[in-house]
Structures are given as C-alpha cells and as structure tokens.
Amino acid sequence: MDLFTIRKLFFAIFRRRRMRRFYATLRPTQQTRLLDIGGDPHTWIFESRFCEPLPVTLVNRQFPNPAAYNNSRFTAVEADAIDLPFANRSFDIAYSNSVIEHLTTWERQQVFASEASRVASNLWIQTPARHFxxxxxxxxxxFQYLPKRLQIRLARHFTLWGLLSKPSPADIEESISEVRLLTLREMKKLFPDCIILKERVLGLTKSYVAVRALKQS
Incomplete structure (x- = not known):
C-alpha cells in the first residue's frame, strides 16, 4: 500500500464529515459562485455522491491539462493563491483545503488570507493544526517541532512518507521547506472576522476551519 492510499484512507472520514458541515453551514446551490483555491475536481466529484453537484472555479498555479477541466461544471484558472486575478467579491464562497500551510512564510500566509477574504463574501479555509x-x-x-534542517535530514528514513515514497533529496528539501503549520492564535489573526472551527480526533484538535458565513448575493 503506497502513501497516497494510506493518506486517502486515513483522512477520508474527516474530509467527508468536513464537506457535510460545509454544505450544512454555507448551503451552496447551483447558483452559488464557488471558488476552490488550490483545489482539485476530484474533491467535488467525490462529494457529489453525498451532496448536490456544484459548479466550481478551480485555481492552481498549474494544471496538467487546463482544457480538460473547463466544462459545464468546472472552470480552471492558472494563478497564484497570493495574487488572485478576480475583482472584489467575485465569488459567494472561497473554499480551500490544506493549502495555506504550504505557503512557506507567515507573510505569504497573510497575503493568502487577505486575497481569499477580498474575492469572496463567505469563507471556508481549512488547515491542519500545528499542535496535533x-x-x-x-x-x-x-515532527513539526524539529528545526527545518533536522527535518530535512530525518525525513527520508524516519517518516512514513520518506520510507514509502522514497523521495529524492531535492524533493525532501522542497516539501519540508514549504510547510508552515498554523496555530489557533495565528488562524484567528489571519481571519479576524471568521469563526474558527476545530476538527477533533480522540479529543485532540486535528485541524482548523476559518468560516465566514454572510448572506450570499
């Protein structure tokens, strides 16, 4: 069993629960202008088995084949999450799942939060909790408490990712260097007008979701 399959199985129950909560809280419809920052169509295709299929604009820095995503349901836009090419309040909802922690620095995470808040009336921004x-x-x-240089040295032989994926030294450095997990205090600073939901497992906070739920246009 490869790492992708392990992670998919491990986190599937949390993703399903989170999406059901997303639908129940923000109540998107076919008319909702929905932006998924850093998203993938498979997220929404999978959830369509449980919820109403929604039209979604997907933003990523690069898509393998952008034309394949541009159809009646998905619109692919290649752009940087910290420089979104949309006017203020272009969307009713900005959704993001496990993206903001990959922006390397606190300064870039602040810009991400500002951009998401700017382009959408409502927010649903999820990220893993640093202290899980x-x-x-x-x-x-x-592992997250170790210095970055030590993480890079240990990742190949002392993590499940390293043992199963066998990443190259360059891949290890790139992957470790880009991740900056967020605390609850930092999430509150990034999204001061949001409610911060806590997703728990065995009583421990696994991740945070910043939610801004205003009336949709």
Missing amino acids: PIEPHVLAPF
Missing part, C-alpha cells in the same frame, strides 16, 4: 501530534504531510509524530 502527527505531522500530516510526512506522517511522523511531533
């Missing part, structure tokens, strides 16, 4: 015992990207306990 298992670092979710490499699947190793308390």
Whole structure:
C-alpha cells in the first residue's frame, strides 16, 4: 500500500464529515459562485455522491491539462493563491483545503488570507493544526517541532512518507521547506472576522476551519 492510499484512507472520514458541515453551514446551490483555491475536481466529484453537484472555479498555479477541466461544471484558472486575478467579491464562497500551510512564510500566509477574504463574501479555509501530534504531510509524530534542517535530514528514513515514497533529496528539501503549520492564535489573526472551527480526533484538535458565513448575493 503506497502513501497516497494510506493518506486517502486515513483522512477520508474527516474530509467527508468536513464537506457535510460545509454544505450544512454555507448551503451552496447551483447558483452559488464557488471558488476552490488550490483545489482539485476530484474533491467535488467525490462529494457529489453525498451532496448536490456544484459548479466550481478551480485555481492552481498549474494544471496538467487546463482544457480538460473547463466544462459545464468546472472552470480552471492558472494563478497564484497570493495574487488572485478576480475583482472584489467575485465569488459567494472561497473554499480551500490544506493549502495555506504550504505557503512557506507567515507573510505569504497573510497575503493568502487577505486575497481569499477580498474575492469572496463567505469563507471556508481549512488547515491542519500545528499542535496535533502527527505531522500530516510526512506522517511522523511531533515532527513539526524539529528545526527545518533536522527535518530535512530525518525525513527520508524516519517518516512514513520518506520510507514509502522514497523521495529524492531535492524533493525532501522542497516539501519540508514549504510547510508552515498554523496555530489557533495565528488562524484567528489571519481571519479576524471568521469563526474558527476545530476538527477533533480522540479529543485532540486535528485541524482548523476559518468560516465566514454572510448572506450570499
């Protein structure tokens, strides 16, 4: 079993629960202008088995084949999450799942939060919690507390990601360097007008979701 399958199975129950809460809280419809920052169509195709299929604008820095996503349901836009090419309040909802922690620095995370808040009336921004015992990207306990240089040295042989994926030294450095997990205090600073939901497992906070739920246009 490869790492992708393990992560898919491990996090599937949380994703399903989160999406049901998303639908129940923001109540999107076919008329909702929905932006998924850093998203993938498979997220919404999978959830269509449980919820109403929605038209979605997907933003990523690069799509393997953008034309394949541009259809009656999905619109693919290649852009940077910290420089979104949309006017203020172009969307009713900005959605993002496990993206903001990959922006490397606090300054870039601040710009991401500002851009998401600018382009949409409502927000649903999820990110793993820094203080959850298992670092979710490499699947190793308390790995996030180590200095970055030590993480890079240990990742190949002392994490489930390294043992199963066998990443190259360049891949390890790139992957480890870009991740900056957020605390609850930081999420509150990034999204001061949002409610911060806590997703828990065994009583421990696994991730945060910043939610701004205003009346949709």
